[in-house]
Amino acid sequence: MTTSLFGERVQRLEDPRLLTGNGRYLDDLGRDALAAAFVRSPHAHARIREINVDRALDVPGIVAIYTWEDLPERIGEPLPLLIPHPALTHGRTARPLAKDVVRHVGEPVVMVVARDRYAAEDACDRIEVEYEPLPAVVGIENAVRGEHLVHPDVPGNVGAHLVQEVPSADGRSAAEMIEAAPHRLEFRLDIERSASMPLEGRGVYARWDPDDGSLRVYSSTQTSTSVRMAIAAKLGLPLPKVEVIAPDVGGGFGVKIMHPWPEEVLIPWAARTLGREIKWTEDRREHFISSAHERGQVQYVRVGFDDDGRILGLDVTFLHDHGAYTPYGIIVPIITSTQLLGPYKPGAYRVEFSSVYTNTVIVTPYRGAGRPQGVFCMERTMDRIAAYLGKDRTEVRAANFIQPDEFPYDHRLTFQDGRPLIYDSGNYPEALRMLKELIGWDEFAKERERAAAEGRRIGIGIGCYVEGTGVGPYEGGHVQVTSDGRVHVSTGLTSQGQGHQTAFAQIAATELGVPIERVSVVTGDTRRFGYAVGTFASRAAVMSGNAIALACRKVREKALRIAADALEADPGDLTITDGIVHVKGNPSASIPLSTVAVLANPLRYAFDEEAKRATQFATAASDDKPPVAEGEEPGLEGRDYYSPVRSTFAYGMHAAIVETDPETAEIKVLRYAVVHDCGRLINPMIVDGQIHGGVAQGIGGALYERMVYDEHGQLLNASFMDFLMPYATEVPRVETAHLETPSPLNPLGIKGAGEAGVIPVSAVIASAIEDAEGIPIMKMPISPSELFHLRRTASARVG
Amino acid sequence: MKPPPFDYHAPRTVGEALEVLADAGPEGKVLAGGQSLIPLMNMRLAAPARLVDINRIGALDTVTADARGVRVGALARHATVERSAAVAERQPLLRQALRHVAHPVIRNRGTVVGSIVHADPAAELPAVLALLGGTVRLARHGAPEREVPAAEFFLGPLESALQPGELAVSAFFPALPPGSGTAFCEIARRHGDFALAGVAALVTLDDDLRITTAKVACIGVGPVPVVVDVSAECARRPAASAASPAVAAAVRDRVEPEDDIHATAEYRRHLTGVLAERALRLAAERASHG
Structure with a gap:
């Protein structure tokens, strides 16, 4: 049976090939x-x-x-x-x-x-x-000092400077709102460089x-x-x-x-x-x-808030290190500056950034693409406010949420696609409720006491984010049913291991009513499909998924039209099941899609038994009509494109419990929980996999990875011996729960999921370590050595 | 990441290997497990003109354990030594240490003697050899074998007493003395990484379960493994109090860690103290249950 495969945990069709060493990666080609x-x-x-x-x-x-x-x-x-x-x-x-x-x-x-x-x-x-x-310019602050220049004609090493300001509803600026707020805080945050680091370069x-x-x-x-x-x-x-x-x-992650x-x-x-x-x-x-690196920002935050922790005014100024050149423009800091707002609605917002040159490797999007930095900024701000007011951290967040009845929600900012930042849908309070239940937020105080009684130190942290996914301008899909009944799907964007062959086949099988085994998917081959943008920004499922669905609908409509002629039935009375078109309620009146494909292509020459049926003396076509009707094309195929008015906005909330060793300052993630909403799920197993991988990468960014440049611009850890990525032994089991708030913006109601897992991890781990230690964590990543010194400094301050 | 050209020799006997090494002199380099040498060559950080692959010399693939101790031949893999019950019985510190050496796939290829000859001060096995007062047997064409004590073998980071033309044919680890226990504690950034700090401990008790000797060897905190005798600090105290702040302080004072990109010297010094306490406590406990 081929009932709907959309939403099923279908095993990845590409895995047997990839896992048995039959993949064809770049270096497998061109032996001579x-x-x-x-x-x-x-x-x-x-x-x-x-x-x-x-x-x-x-x-x-x-x-x-x-x-x-x-x-x-x-x-x-x-x-x-x-x-x-x-x-x-x-x-x-x-x-x-x-x-x-x-x-x-x-x-x-x-x-x-x-x-x-x-x-x-x-x-x-x-x-x-x-x-x-x-003289080499290394480090954001050296760059802005402008003593030495990376490019002699770029004064102060500033490549770009951008301000966006959204006044309050009554027209007051962020500065005014902060000034007038009952409480104010001001602090600095730092986040270091990392990189995509795919297994295949x-x-x-x-x-x-x-x-x-x-x-x-x-x-x-x-x-x-x-x-x-x-x-x-x-x-x-x-x-x-x-x-x-x-x-x-073998992996891309942006680079x-x-x-x-x-x-x-x-x-x-x-x-x-x-x-x-x-x-x-x-x-x-x-x-x-x-190759490119990412992350790497210094952020200065000023925030004004009321007694409930509601943000009245937020002013963020940050410096972004884009390395030696700017081939990818300023997409990363633009995303930081806009996506920083997450699920919240500050009274007024002002953001300003300078993107600066340094004598280091270029910075272009890496999974998360500026969002991890922005979320780190906003979520640290939420925790600072909670600490200041002595409130539960989740309460402060809830007080600032955009509510379910406020969608579509217009932030009055310009997003990375040059279009207004308008969230399409979501249910943030419900996601928070689910997350608290999943991690056991309200029971954690008891758990902490039990651990303390054993001499152990544990803490809990939280982080929320919203991710604009599925940016335009467009993607296309081509679907062809051949006379052997196979369905050939192609789309121009590429695959780096996401499981597109499975997810897109699920969509095609569902739309066309064919067994998934008959569907094959080709991506990233300009011989098959010449128009595409690419795979990034959690856009493949939204963009190509919808384009393929639309192309399938064209094919289906044509198939029903041809079958209706053959069966002398009304197209509206037909349905396709298991690759066979039949009259609803009368399975015996049927014709296989393979035959429909034959009939769709009038032939002069027979090359096999199937083809014979479409040759000129075999069909009973009308003598008055051309074999290919006006407005029709030969073949059972369809091509369509999906081009959205704007991005869809997926979101999620993560929580973690960490343990820090009182003696050695080792940091261990005990539990990691994710509540995630990317609209309708095509394949929940693939989405879970994306989240698991993203969290693993996030753990890397939070606790292990950094690009260590010395003052001469030498990268001191340019090998896997010294650039530490987490092994399986360092990654906790990830507990996930899904919410499905469909996007109203596309036919399938889906949103992107590719970057979800990685985005808030540094914020979450910082929150949890801070909770365990009682020491503000203002820089990420953090190593045991750094935690050791933070403890020393903190105890010296107390002492 | 491709090595520059080199001549490759694959002798079948120790004698043949020694002849090639004698001929090659400083240009020769022995390939055993290759877990350090091959990456160094691929990154062109090492460029030996003549590589002498000893993997076909079956006579070097030996592990023997008796009342005197454990002798490990130059081709014995970490995994073989780690899994040997006879080795664990005579000198348990070897298995305890080997579990911290990288990952299983590396231990399947890498050799114990190779690790000792590589003389990385952050590695586990040089510290084990130094703590136990073991020896390395070196052979040379046309000369008698010589047995070099650990204290004279490790000269500096990646620098040993092995001379050009010589082949380390085996290493000897003395057996655990009666009434003794050992432990190996280390902390790495990730499971299986080189340690930020690591301490091997050997504690010997008298019949009243009081400490007669207590020694530790610290890794990654000096140019060679740093052996510290803390018998005086333990001063015939009962086994249960092997670890004390005084002991930790004595160890911290003796080590000379350096800053690197993973940890500060101060943190490493602190860790070494913590791990010395932990290792001594564990070793004393094992000695008293021995």
């Missing part, structure tokens, strides 16, 4: 391709004096060496600034290979192409680059077909369509002559939505220039020093 490697800057900031490649020329297997001077004009110019914004007055992007000046350790300077990666690296070792070191494999004049590129990317357009433009090739395919991608990376331009260019297949597979050190 030449290999590329890069000489990258060892300096954070330096002038390139001279590049001498002589000693590399006699390395066995060397094929080509390129510096900036060897690149044609269009390839050598600065890479695009992808998302311009009026506030980004001083946007700067890097060239694929550095010209004259390098601005972070890891910036590519020379490209080497050789027989294999061994030879390429041997050659890199022998290339001598003479640098004149320049980036990689590009290009092959030029000289006979066809065409280029095929495989890239481990989150947007094959956009990489394709960038390559066509850079190489001056007609778009139809460029194919870009995202093969299996692969950045594009075109230098390698995505250089490898295809070199492949075409040399007429050879070339592959570049990023290694882990390269990933650390030349």
Whole structure:
């Protein structure tokens, strides 16, 4: 039976292939391709004096060496600034290979192409680059001091400055509201750098077909369509002559939505220039020093509130470190500044940020994309208010919630998609009630006493967030039923392990009434679908899910029309079950979809038994009508697009119980609970998996991960030995509960879930540690060593 | 992350290995489990011109335990030693320490002797060897084997008494003396990571269950494992009071930790004191139940 599969815990169709080693990741392709490697800057900031490649020329297997001077004009110019914004007055992007000046350790300077990666690296070792070191700008505060400049024509290192202000209902500014409030607080918060760190790094494999004049590129990317357009433009090739395919991608988490990376331009260019297949597979050190990072903000908060903890005025000024260049614009700080508000409605709000240059790796969205910072800011503020008033932390939050009857709720701000920040739906009080029940919030005081009696120290924390998901502009879906009864679904956006093959197949199987085994899904292949934006911002299910549903509905309508003709029935009386169209209430009057597909494509030539039925002497078609009716197309297929007016707003609330060791300051997460609402669930198991993975990544950001730059701009922990990501042993079991408040904005009523798990974790863990220790936690991540010193400082202050 | 070119040798006998090593001199490097060497080569932090792979020398894959102690051959994997009941009976500290060495997959490949020769001051096994007063047996082509005591073997971070041309063929860990107990406590940022601080302890009791000797070896807090004899601080106290603030203070005073990106020196010093107390308490408890 193929009743609705929408909402079922269907096992992931891609897993048998991926778990038995049959995935095809970038480095599995192009076994005979030449290999590329890069000489990258060892300096954070330096002038390139001279590049001498002589000693590399006699390395066995060397094929080509390129510096900036060897690149044609269009390839050598600065890479695009992808998302311009009026506030980004001083946007700067890097060239694929550095010209004259390098601005972070890891910036590519020379490209080497050789027989294999061994030879390429041997050659890199022998290339001598003479640098004149320049003063490095490292750290947000050094950047704003502006003593030294990352770009000589960017005064004060400020790339962008943006203020958004929402006055109170009676027209008073945030400053006025804070001034007039019964209580006021003012404090500073810090959050450090981390990075997406997918298991598979980036990689590009290009092959030029000289006979066809065409280029095929495989890239481990989150947007094959956009990489394709960038390559066509850079190489001056007609778009139809460029194919870009995202093969299996071993995680993206944002770093692969950045594009075109230098390698995505250089490898295809070199492949075409040399007429050879070339592959570049990023290694882990390269990933650390030349792919993007994120997080990294300093926030200054002023808040005024009443006796109930209701926020009357909130003023946040923050500094955002965007690294050496701004190819992805200022999306991250814009998201921080808008999504900071979460489920709350402050009386008046003012936010101001400066996005600054430093001589470090670029900062572009990483799962959560500015929200973890914003939520950290808001949730720490809620806890500070509760502590000040001596109130329960959940009460203060509840006092500030937007209520269920206030949707759609207009924050009167501009969101990351350039559209008004209007929440579509939600039920925050109910989510809080569920979370308190799930974690046992009201019983925790007793638990704490019991632990204390055993000499143990435990604390509980909470964090709430709202996430704008499913940003536009659009995605599309194509659905084709072939004469063997199979359903072929394709969409242009890419997959990095999310389970799209399953979720999209569930949607198609449900819409068309076919068994899920007959549905196959292709993503991220421009040969199959050329129009797409990409997979990021928790948008794939909302955007492509709805587009595929709409495309399926077109196919279904056509199938019923053709079947109605064949069955001499009214289309309205037909339904499709198990891949068979039949008259409702009369299963014997039926025709399989495979036959409908045959009939949909009038044929002259028979190539198999099925096809015979559609040939010109086999059908009883009317002599007066053309075989393909006016307005119709041959084939049983449909294509449609989904383009929303604005984002959907998912939300969630997390709580954790942590234990801190009184002697060693070790921090252990004992329990972690999540209440989550992303509208209607397509596959609850996949959503749970997204949340579990997100929480694990959040635990990493809260307790383990940081990018440790020294004052010279050297990244001191650029390996998995010293950049600590949590193992399974460090991640608690995640307890989840779902609310399903449908989005009124799309046909399926869904919202995105991809980033949900990670967003509030630093805020939640800070809240819980603060509760256990009684010491304000104003910086994240936190290590046992740091907690040890916080204790020392606190006891010195008391003593 | 690909190593530069190197010559590869895979001798079948110790004699053959020693000949190659003698010929290679400072250019030679022994490959056993490869858990440190291969990453170092891939990152081009080490670039030995000649790699001597001893994995085919079956004669080095030995673990023997008798009343004198445990002798571990150069090819014995961590996992083999960890799981050996005979080893655990003669010298329980080995199993206690090995459980803190990285993760099972690494212990399946990495060797005990390899870890000792690598001489990382943050590693567990050098501390075990130092605490127990063990030895390392070194062989050289055309010369008699020499037995180097732990105290003379570890010279500095990643620096040992092993000379170019020499092969460490085995390590010897003396058996647990009667009336003794051991423990290994450590704290790492993540399960299986290099320790922020770690302490191995050995406590020996007399017939009245009073402490006669108590010693600890601390890891990651100096250029080599730091052995501290706290017998005086324990001063023939009963086993149950092996751990005391005085003992912790004595240990803290002797170690010289440094700041790094994971922890401050001050925190490491503090941790070492805490762990010394914990390890001594546990070792004394085991000694009294022994």
